[in-house]
Amino acid sequence: xxxxxxxxxxxxxxxxxxxxxxxxxxxxxxxxxxxxxxxxxxxxxxxxxxxxxxxxxxxxxxxxxxxxxxxxxxxxxxxxxxxxxxxxxxxxxxxxxxxxxxxxxxxxxxxxxxxxxxxxxxxxxxxxxxxxxxxxxxxxxxxxxxxxxxxxxxxxxxxxxxxxxxxxxxxxxxxxxxxxxxxxxxxxxxxxxxxxxxxxxxxxxxxxxxxxxxxxxxxxxxxxxxxxxxxxxxxxxxxxxxxxxxxxxxxxxxxxxxxxxxxxxxxxxxxxxxxxxxxxxxxxxxxxxxxxxxxxxx
Amino acid sequence: xxxxxxxxxxxxxxxxxxxxxxxxxxxxxxxxxxxxxxxxxxxxxxxxxxxxxxxxxxxxxxxxxxxxxxxxxxxxxxxxxxxxxxxxxxxxxxxxxxxxxxxxxxxxxxxxxxxxxxxxxxxxxxxxxxxxxxxxxxxxxxxxxxxxxxxxxxxxxxxxxxxxxxxxxxxxxxxxxxxxxxxxxxxxxxxxxxxxxxxxxxxxxxxxxxxxxxxxxxxxxxxxxxxxxxxxxxxxxxxxxxxxxxxxxxxxxxxxxxxxxxxxxxxxxxxxxxxxxxxxxxxxxxxxxxxxxxxxxxxxxxxxxxxxxxxxxxxxxxxxxxxxxxxxxxxxxxxxxxxxxxxxxxxxxxxxxxxxxxxxxxxxxxxx
Numbered sequence: 117x118x119x120x121x122x123x124x125x126x127x128x129x130x131x132x133x134x135x136x137x138x139x140x141x142x143x144x145x146x147x148x149x150x151x152x153x154x155x156x157x158x159x160x161x162x163x164x165x166x167x168x169x170x171x172x173x174x175x176x177x178x179x180x181x182x183x184x185x186x187x188x189x190x191x192x193x194x195x196x197x198x199x200x201x202x203x204x205x206x207x208x209x210x211x212x213x214x215x216x217x218x219x220x221x222x223x224x225x226x227x228x229x230x231x232x233x234x235x236x237x238x239x240x241x242x243x244x245x246x247x248x249x250x251x252x253x254x255x256x257x258x259x260x261x262x263x264x265x266x267x268x269x270x271x272x273x274x275x276x277x278x279x280x281x282x283x284x285x286x287x288x289x290x291x292x293x294x295x296x297x298x299x300x301x302x303x304x305x306x307x308x309x310x311x312x313x314x315x316x317x318x319x320x321x322x323x324x325x326x327x328x329x330x331x332x333x334x335x336x337x338x339x340x341x342x343x344x345x346x347x348x349x350x351x352x353x354x355x356x357x358x359x360x361x362x363x364x365x366x367x368x369x370x371x372x373x374x375x376x377x378x379x380x381x382x383x384x385x386x387x388x389x390x391x392x393x394x395x396x397x398x399x400x401x402x403x404x405x406x407x408x409x410x411x412x413x414x
Numbered sequence: 415x416x417x418x419x420x421x422x423x424x425x426x427x428x429x430x431x432x433x434x435x436x437x438x439x440x441x442x443x444x445x446x447x448x449x450x451x452x453x454x455x456x457x458x459x460x461x462x463x464x465x466x467x468x469x470x471x472x473x474x475x476x477x478x479x480x481x482x483x484x485x486x487x488x489x490x491x492x493x494x495x496x497x498x499x500x501x502x503x504x505x506x507x508x509x510x511x512x513x514x515x516x517x518x519x520x521x522x523x524x525x526x527x528x529x530x531x532x533x534x535x536x537x538x539x540x541x542x543x544x545x546x547x548x549x550x551x552x553x554x555x556x557x558x559x560x561x562x563x564x565x566x567x568x569x570x571x572x573x574x575x576x577x578x579x580x581x582x583x584x585x586x587x588x589x590x591x592x593x594x595x596x597x598x599x600x601x602x603x604x605x606x607x608x609x610x611x612x613x614x615x616x617x618x619x620x621x622x623x624x625x626x627x628x629x630x631x632x633x634x635x636x637x638x639x640x641x642x643x644x645x646x647x648x649x650x651x652x653x654x655x656x657x658x659x660x661x662x663x664x665x666x667x668x669x670x671x672x673x674x675x676x677x678x679x680x681x682x683x684x685x686x687x688x689x690x691x692x693x694x695x696x697x698x699x700x701x702x703x704x705x706x707x708x709x710x711x712x713x714x715x716x717x718x719x720x721x722x723x724x725x726x727x728x729x730x731x732x733x734x735x736x737x738x739x740x741x742x743x744x745x746x747x748x749x750x751x752x753x754x755x756x757x758x759x760x761x762x763x764x765x766x767x768x769x770x771x772x773x774x775x776x777x778x779x780x781x782x
Contacts, residue, residue, distance in 0.1 A: 160619075165513050172511075172638065173502050173538040173629035174745035181621035188622035190749075191654060198654070198661035202618035205746065206544050207536035211514045217533040221548055224555035228421070276531050282523065284515055292638050293509030293571070298631025302513075404515040 118270025119223040121412070122233070122263050123150040124383040128256035128370065133246060135168050135239035136176060138257025140183035143237045146259040147186070150233075154186055156263075158231030159222060160205040163214035163375045164239045166253075169299040170290050177205035180237055212344040212402030214238070215378045216274050216410055219262065223271075226264040233263040238376040243290065244300030251302070252345065254371030258379035269392070272411045273329050277321045279405040285310035286345050286403035306345065310403075315348035318401040319355050325409040326356070333357055337394035337414075338364050340381030344374050344402035352399070364388070374402070382412075390414045421604070423553040424611025424757060426560070429483025429599040430724045431475055432711075433464045442591060445577040454591055459683025463594030463712035465570045470595075471505040473517065476566025479597035480525055487601050489560060491526035494601070496561025498549060499534045500541035502629065502715055503568045509638065521564065530561065538627075539679055540617070540744035541565050541716030542598055543752055547615040549602050564599035565716045572629065575637040586641045589627075592682060594712030598720035610735075610755035616662045617742070617750035623650045627745035642745075651743045652689055656696035658749050659741070663697075666753070671700040673753065674736040675726065679743045680708045680718040693741075702739065705731070719752075732756055 125145035127138050139162060147154065162177035181203055182188055190202035210217050215236060222234035239257040242248040247255065264270075290301040307313075326333065339358045341349045353363050366373060366381045373380050378398050385396060391414065398410035439455040439462070455461060466475065476499065484491060499518035506512040506520065518532035537544040545563030552558050576590035605611035627642035663669060670676070670693065678686055686706050694701035705722045714721050719740045726732040734756055742750035 167513075169630050170511065171628060171630040172504075173536075173640070174624055174627065174748075175537045175619075177537075178619050178621050178624040178746035178748070181619055182624040186621070189620050190618045191620075191657065198657035203621070204617040204748075204750075205537075205619040205621060206540075208533055209513070209536065210516045210518075210533035214533070217531070220531075220552065220557050224548070224551035224557055227555040228551050278519060278523075278528070278532070280528065284520075286514070287512065288514040289506070290511045290513065291509060292505075292511050292631050293636060295636040296633055298636055298638070299633055301631075402514070404519050406515060406519065 117227055117264045117266060118272065119219050119262050120265035120270035121260055121382060123261040124379055124386065125149065125259045126256065126380060126383055133241055133255055135164050135166065135241040136179045136183055138239040138241065139164065139180045139237035139259065142257035142259035143180060143184050143235055146235065146261045150261050152233050156232040157186060157203050157235050159225050159234035160186065160203050161218045161221065161234065161236050162207045163218050163236060165209055165211060165375055166240045166243060166302065168241060168243060168245055170243045170292060170301060175205055175207045177207050181205045211404065211406055212342065212374060212400045213276055213406050213408035214375045216276060216408040219271055219274060222262045233261060236260045236262065238379055240374050240376065243302050250304065252372050253374045256370060256373065256376065258376035260379045269413055272413055275325045275409045277407045279317050283405065284403055285314060285405050311346035311348055314343050314346050314401055314405055315351060317405045318343055318399065318407050319352055321407040322352065322356060322399055322409055329411060331411060335395055336362055336397045337390060338362060338385045339397040339399065340364055340366065340378055340385065341399040342366065342377040421554040422611040423550045423602045424605040425754065426489065426601040426603045427483050427487035428720060428724055429479045430721060431478035431482055431597040433466045433470060433595050435465045435467060436462050437465045438462050442573065446580065447578045448581050451582045452588065457682065458592050459709050460592055460712045461709045464596060466568050466595045470568065471507060472501050472503045472566040472568045473506040473521065474566070475568055475595065475597035476501065476521055476564045477524055479566065479599040480521065480562060480564045483562065483599035483601055489601060492529060494527040494530040494560060494562055495558035496549060496552065497522040497527050497530045497532045498545045498561065498563045500545040500563055500716055501565040501567050502536065502538060502541065505568050509571060531558070537748060538745035539715045539718065540742050540746065540748040540750060542720050543740055543742045543750055544617065546600065546602065546752055547617055547750065550612050550615055553602060553604050560601060560603040562599055562601050566597040567715050567717050568595055569593045569715050570595050571638050572640045575632050575639040579632060579634055579639065586643065587639060589642045589644045590640045592713045594714050596711060596714035596717045596721050598717040598724065600720060610757045612752065612754040614666050615752045617748065618658065620650065620654060620747040620749060623647065623747040626650065626747065647747065648685060650747055651749065652692060654749055655689065655741065655743065656693045659693060659751065660697060662751055669699055670694065670697050671702060672737060673702045673739040675705055675732055675738045676702040676741065677705045677719050677722045677738060678741040680706065680722060681713050683708050
């Protein structure tokens with residue numbers, strides 16, 4: 117079985133500044149655009165990294181599920197018994213690569229349990245819930261609805277790589293003991309050579325992935341390439357001999373979107389036009405250094 | 415070929431690390447800024463809890479639990495295929511919460527598990543059990559063959575804030591005084607066909623109640639705080655847990671009394687007693703032996719089930735062949751269960767007694 121994307125949605129309404137609401141609206145739109153019954157959504161995974169007011173618990177995913185109104189109480193409405201329907205929600209954090217772990221987890225749940233579909237949501241908003249000069253990511257929400265497919269459509273492979281050694285390149289922290297403004301704390305510590313080293317690491321990692329998976333770059337319909345916190349994606353696509361027609365500039369359309377990038381990329385690819393059998397190459401890299409590559413067949 | 419729904423994983427090793435410092439409830443309550451209007455020890459049954467040294471944080475706690483877990487495992491760090499960090503607290507440097515890159519990345523590097531895929535999960539007090547549920551699914555689906563779930567829960571900073579901010583007119587931080595610090599880790603592996611292991615895991619989030627307990631920085635004086643409507647949360651859970659267990663035990667064709675031990679989330683002695691008895695009454699079934707370590711360790715949030723399991727194994731209460739049921743209740747409102755047979759854990763032999771006789775470090779080891 118492959119894991120297939122059946123709907124994506126974006127919320128970038130300018131009057132919003134709360135990641136829970138961005139994700140909830142995007143999630144609701146994705147659900148409405150699919151033919152799925154809400155009872156089918158057994159899993160909700162939030163992959164956004166930054167947290168409104170630096171909230172530590174519950175999972176933002178639970179707040180998002182509540183805001184969507186998705187199977188909010190598993191007690192059956194018809195009686196006191198526990199209904200079979202229910203959604204399990206949690207946050208999954210792995211920076212720029214979070215979506216790809218979420219796909220692995222969703223696949224595992226659908227393959228081995230009663231889960232028929234999984235909703236993945238993503239939003240990164242400054243914890244102060246205000247537009248902040250030092251915050252590099254666009255305030256928006258994205259959602260992707262996944263289900264299992266017995267056809268060739270879906271993710272064909274996912275590869276996650278981490279650089280060796282201690283180098284992180286970039287680290288985002290919040291000093292929650294720094295006084296009464298802990299709810300709006302967030303600091304980006306970025307090394308001067310981060311962009312350059314991320315570009316080199318990603319180029320080697322993607323080349324290795326393409327060789328291992330025997331991918332013909334010419335057959336790629338669209339490449340969705342993001343080096344988070346760096347402007348090196350253009351150089352990487354040139355190094356991979358991808359033409360401009362094959363590249364979708366998500367950041368030009370939405371701004372830097374971090375964990376949401378691959379969802380937005382797929383959303384834009386569908387809007388530009390894809391046909392059954394088209395191949396999409398996902399590449400996301402970021403702090404750590406971390407790299408995720410995925411080949412998706414429409 | 416075995417159906418993937420029939421495949422199992424099992425615990426291969428579990429590890430524990432407890433900070434050395436023991437703080438009694440009476441010592442804690444001497445720090446309460448307002449006039450005491452409740453008896454915490456009588457209310458909760460909590461006598462002691464562990465508290466991190468100021469040099470310790472979530473990272474260092476989790477690392478020690480992971481190292482203890484690996485010490486008695488057949489796996490070396492380089493053999494691990496997944497490392498999943500699951501704490502509520504994610505302090506890597508005093509109260510410095512690290513969001514990116516993931517805590518699991520820096521921990522796996524420190525452990526030497528460089529080949530493992532890694533990610534963090536956040537799911538309140540359901541962390542270790544959510545990680546178990548996720549990793550069990552990934553092993554059964556063939557995504558990985560083994561992996562580690564770990565949590566370094568440095569949660570007592572919320573008690574320090576509560577001591578200053580609790581007022582008789584505003585008791586929503588009282589539950590913050592019940593917490594204790596602890597770190598746990600477990601290694602899961604694919605289970606050979608026909609052998610007992612994790613029999614089932616089931617979880618659901620009753621998100622209609624997601625705002626009843628919120629942990630976030632205090633906007634009054636700094637530090638981290640937890641604000642909960644403990645009574646409403648308890649009522650929502652106690653109405654749903656018996657029906658949840660009725661459903662999932664029925665689906666599996668097993669009874670509560672088929673389990674030898676029942677380990678609920680460790681919140682307060684009275685809540686554990688009332689909650690478990692209500693479940694047995696509702697199910698019209700005998701209650702298995704209930705494991706409670708709340709008196710000595712308090713509520714250690716995401717690590718509580720594994721701390722209780724580890725302690726009961728170390729005490730030789732839980733033995734090979736025993737069937738254990740975890741009941742998970744966490745902010746969210748998360749309700750879940752993990753049912754497993756202890757097929758290869760033996761009582762820890764590495765307990766270190768301190769001058770006060772307390773258990774500082776213990777581990778369980780695989781013997782077969």
